[in-house]
């Protein structure tokens with residue numbers, strides 16, 4: 269037995285999530301075969317098949333939802349000419365430090381790897397949009413984007429390449445554009461929270477922290493188990509800043525030319541995967557939501573040399589029945605021992621495991637292991653028709669669990685000391701604050717410097733009334749802001 273123990277400790281997670289989240293995360297992405305960091309270019313990781321198949325399912329859900337809301341897919345070139353960047357002045361200022369430039373293309377414009385694609389899409393929009401009849405125009409692409417990140421990188425959390433979706437929408441009026449921003453927040457709720465079990469705060473960013481070129485930005489802040497905030501999908505009201513820079517105009521119903529109103533929305537699938545891993549996983553490994561797990565039920569047949577064929581045949585029949593329900597099922601008939609198989613699929617986070625041997629077939633009662641509860645139940649053979657329902661319940665449990673995690677994480681703070689303490693305790697502080705316009709920046713800088721936390725913004729889907737004074741400068745508070753530590 270000691271040999272087996274040894275092997276286990278090498279393969280499995282050697283730290284507890286609660287005790288050392290950072291190390292737990294580093295181990296899980298490698299040991300569950302999500303990424304491989306040995307590619308040897310800073311900030312770039314290889315996504316292995318298990319990770320890629322999960323991402324593929326995440327993309328699918330997101331893209332279906334986008335299409336349902338009237339978006340159409342498109343693919344744009346990776347390279348953007350330098351002159352496009354220079355058209356929108358705050359965009360060029362905000363993004364230029366992060367751009368990867370191609371140096372060796374001669375006799376042509378200097379070219380950039382896209383850090384985001386406003387400046388690629390909108391030159392084409394100016395050609396495609398002619399009249400109000402062409403609007404709204406709602407397109408998205410699935411793409412990789414590149415940013416020259418100088419801070420320490422972490423797999424899927426912060427890198428120089430990420431896998432995302434960017435939607436670029438054009439409207440006749442500001443009202444329609446603002447409605448789109450709210451629709452984007454609802455989409456984050458529908459997919460990221462309800463499907464992937466990741467709760468978030470939609471926060472309108474302060475003036476000094478908005479997207480370069482936007483009128484305003486709403487980010488989705490997700491609290492990770494280590495008390496740090498990671499920004500998930502953000503949506504931006506671009507107003508007419510880009511349409512004026514790129515000449516995106518339309519003739520209105522009266523034949524008058526007008527600049528269009530624009531928005532963009534960007535869920536980064538690879539970064540959301542980091543939250544899926546962190547929020548749901550436990551000390552035995554990943555726990556993948558049923559709706560995105562590449563294998564939803566794994567069957568481990570238990571046999572010896574004498575009954576191998578018989579058991580495998582019966583197992584295949586059961587698998588076929590499960591497949592008919594539209595469930596992704598796989599039989600693990602590899603040469604490993606059953607115990608090793610259990611261990612491996614738990615590490616990979618497969619929601620359910622069925623164990624089927626001679627005894628189970630005889631009694632028509634199978635053993636069902638439920639990953640999040642780490643519990644075995646017996647399920648009669650004729651009950652396998654309800655596995656889909658069990659899958660829905662599985663996802664609901666994950667969601668309730670992460671909602672519970674968030675429940676006591678937001679702390680009302682009335683004094684600087686309270687604020688400091690909340691941040692030390694890995695919480696998000698909710699405080700009265702002078703302003704998220706330019707004049708509040710000094711107070712935010714103070715918080716950054718003295719408390720090492722950031723003013724993230726105000727709730728974007730609900731108006732909260734500020735009462736009293738700014739927690740820092742003592743001036744009358746105009747806003748209720750959320751403050752936390754970030755990655």
Ligand SMILES: [Zn+2]
Pocket residue numbers: 701702703708711738739740741742743
């Ligand atoms: Zn203030």
